[in-house]
Amino acid sequence: GVRVNAVNPTLVYTPFTAGMQDQPELVAKFNERIPMGRGAQPDDISGVIAFLASEDARFVTGVNLPVDGGVSASNGQPKLS
Known part of the structure; x- marks a missing residue:
């Protein structure tokens, strides 16, 4: 019954x-x-943590969840001008 995320x-x-x-x-x-063009506010991160700790995520375990505005989905390089 232990979940680790x-x-x-x-x-x-x-x-x-x-x-x-x-x-x-x-x-x-x-x-x-950062594809979203800005750094995160604490609320951007805390909402995800609250979800993972909630009953809504009861079947989620073993996840490393990027909350990075799209950095990990991109190549991390700045846009070309």
Whole structure:
């Protein structure tokens, strides 16, 4: 009855990444590589965690779920101009 899942986020805007957020050029480089064009907000990640912990996900186990705005579905390279 034990389920084990993992959430693999991209850049998440939290106090932990505050120093990075103060560098607009660095954030822009990250955003170029994220198909959704932005880093995650904590709510973007917590909703997925809540789902995995819920009864709705009762038959989900052994999953490494990317919550990365499409980075893992792309080649991770910036768009060509």
